[in-house]
Amino acid sequence: MILTGATPLQKTTSHRVVLPFYGYAALAFLLACLLLFFSSGAFQLHYFNPHTLAITHLMALGWGTMMILGASHQLVPVLVEGRLYSERLAWLSFVLAGLGIPLLVGAFYRFDMGWPALVGALLINLGLLAYLLNLGMSITHNSNRSPYAAFILVAICWLLLTTGLGAVLVLNFSWPLLEYNSLAYLPMHAHMGIIGWFLLLVVGVGARLIPMFLISKYTNTPLLWAIFGALNLGLISFILFTLCGHPLLLQIIPPLLVGAGILLFGYYCYQAYRQRIRRQVDAPMQVSLLSIALLALPLLLALLLVLFYAGDHNRLVLLYGFCIFFGWLTALILGMTFKTLPFIVWNRVYHLQCGRGKTPSPKDLFSERQFRAMAFCYGSGFIGFALGLLLQLPLLLKASAALLIAAAFLYTLNVARTIWHKPQRA
Amino acid sequence: MTSTTPLAEQIARATEALRQVIDPEIGLNIVDLGLVYGIHFPEAENRIRIEMTLTSQFCPMGEAITDSAAELIREAFPELEPEIILVFDPRWGHHLISEEGLQYLNS
Numbered sequence: 001m002i003l004t005g006a007t008p009l010q011k012t013t014s015h016r017v018v019l020p021f022y023g024y025a026a027l028a029f030l031l032a033c034l035l036l037f038f039s040s041g042a043f044q045l046h047y048f049n050p051h052t053l054a055i056t057h058l059m060a061l062g063w064g065t066m067m068i069l070g071a072s073h074q075l076v077p078v079l080v081e082g083r084l085y086s087e088r089l090a091w092l093s094f095v096l097a098g099l100g101i102p103l104l105v106g107a108f109y110r111f112d113m114g115w116p117a118l119v120g121a122l123l124i125n126l127g128l129l130a131y132l133l134n135l136g137m138s139i140t141h142n143s144n145r146s147p148y149a150a151f152i153l154v155a156i157c158w159l160l161l162t163t164g165l166g167a168v169l170v171l172n173f174s175w176p177l178l179e180y181n182s183l184a185y186l187p188m189h190a191h192m193g194i195i196g197w198f199l200l201l202v203v204g205v206g207a208r209l210i211p212m213f214l215i216s217k218y219t220n221t222p223l224l225w226a227i228f229g230a231l232n233l234g235l236i237s238f239i240l241f242t243l244c245g246h247p248l249l250l251q252i253i254p255p256l257l258v259g260a261g262i263l264l265f266g267y268y269c270y271q272a273y274r275q276r277i278r279r280q281v282d283a284p285m286q287v288s289l290l291s292i293a294l295l296a297l298p299l300l301l302a303l304l305l306v307l308f309y310a311g312d313h314n315r316l317v318l319l320y321g322f323c324i325f326f327g328w329l330t331a332l333i334l335g336m337t338f339k340t341l342p343f344i345v346w347n348r349v350y351h352l353q354c355g356r357g358k359t360p361s362p363k364d365l366f367s368e369r370q371f372r373a374m375a376f377c378y379g380s381g382f383i384g385f386a387l388g389l390l391l392q393l394p395l396l397l398k399a400s401a402a403l404l405i406a407a408a409f410l411y412t413l414n415v416a417r418t419i420w421h422k423p424q425r426a
Numbered sequence: 427m428t429s430t431t432p433l434a435e436q437i438a439r440a441t442e443a444l445r446q447v448i449d450p451e452i453g454l455n456i457v458d459l460g461l462v463y464g465i466h467f468p469e470a471e472n473r474i475r476i477e478m479t480l481t482s483q484f485c486p487m488g489e490a491i492t493d494s495a496a497e498l499i500r501e502a503f504p505e506l507e508p509e510i511i512l513v514f515d516p517r518w519g520h521h522l523i524s525e526e527g528l529q530y531l532n533s
Contacts, residue, residue, distance in 0.1 A: 012484065074486070077484040078482055215452060277520055279531065343487070361448075362450050
């Protein structure tokens with residue numbers, strides 16, 4: 001065959017770079033659910049306790065961040081229309097972050113803020129620095145100045161600020177570097193990660209992928225820039241108010257700005273859904289869309305906390321964090337995994353057999369039955385645990401954590417089935 | 427044999443061959459998806475030229491789609507060398523999906 005054209009066909013990122021991130025994240029999620037089960041009692045204590053900190057960091061770094069890192073190495077070329085700068089840097093970020101996360105999480109679990117925590121934090125920061133360099137070079141190497149690229153680049157900067165501050169907070173336990181103890185900076189550290197990293201990145205990537213997967217005609221670049229502004233301004237104002245102090249009345253500004261950004265993104269997704277060409281919406285896409293709606297829960301809790309409790313109500317704070325990490329973020333990843341992973345594996349296995357209609361389609365690489373069972377266990381586990389938290393019911397917490405373990409187990413099984421798929425004829 | 431076949435018939439045969447290439451992401455064949463811009467049989471050249479695009483320049487399935495298109499064309503026209511020309515101007519858009527394609531997606 002002769003392949004020509006003014007614009008050459010661009011190579012995508014190798015599956016060898018991407019798949020380890022997926023495998024790592026799946027195992028981290030399973031482990032986090034196991035910890036949730038065995039440490040469910042910790043959710044009846046103050047939110048600043050070793051087991052809650054360990055679970056939160058395992059969910060944020062091992063599950064959320066590792067999954068996003070893996071998927072973005074594959075998706076960034078599609079999003080910014082430029083190839084990934086270096087697969088070696090991608091490997092480096094996997095190895096460094098992959099080694100650092102268990103060190104840090106283990107240290108939190110034992111609440112030993114000595115060298116394992118420091119080395120873990122250092123390795124994670126180095127891994128993310130490699131990631132920033134890799135994606136930054138990928139984005140700046142092409143002339144595309146899309147809002148998606150801005151979302152991704154700024155989100156990675158927020159991630160580095162989050163983990164950088166995290167490392168300082170770890171140091172601050174042993175050597176007082178900051179004016180106050182580490183607990184005082186925890187809300188800032190958490191929101192830099194939640195809004196700056198997770199939310200900005202999810203909005204940037206979702207704004208491109210959701211219409212793409214729905215085959216929707218909808219695009220709205222000015223709206224995306226408005227969301228970008230609202231989220232960043234909300235976060236910056238929150239940091240400034242935290243650092244400089246503020247009248248109580250102004251506390252409402254950051255959640256209002258972030259809330260406006262979230263509502264606008266919800267509107268964007270709704271329009272993309274309404275203007276879709278493909279009528280049928282598959283199960284993974286349904287779960288992904290549900291996750292956007294789940295954003296309303298932490299937003300509502302944030303407003304409640306600010307308006308009525310000056311940000312300090314232990315049970316609501318725990319519920320707020322749970323709704324973010326086990327609600328919105330987990331639902332999104334559970335859905336999006338089976339919108340991206342099967343294509344990556346399919347491309348590896350059936351790359352030369354695309355035609356003829358005799359090969360299985362990507363959606364045949366995972367079990368939809370298992371996916372639906374996972375979604376049921378996850379949904380009931382999430383609702384049960386949230387209620388258990390709110391009403392402080394230890395038995396409900398335990399039973400719901402068991403359901404979440406079942407969901408994580410089914411998810412990991414389905415991921416493994418997809419990754420190790422063997423070629424077959426349909 | 428090919429040289430005696432009328433051009434319209436040759437193009438129809440090539441179109442049918444390309445109709446077997448399914449975009450794995452969308453589940454629709456590349457002809458009805460509007461990815462094929464043109465099929466040419468250059469005179470005095472022993473080749474068939476397919477002018478086509480992808481839904482995105484960095485479509486992860488790009489290589490699989492172009493390779494399969496070439497393979498199926500080679501099967502339909504064993505005496506000709508397939509030449510795939512990738513074009514990104516004009517860019518692919520939803521308006522290029524055929525009526526049949528829209529019906530399939532709406533079903």
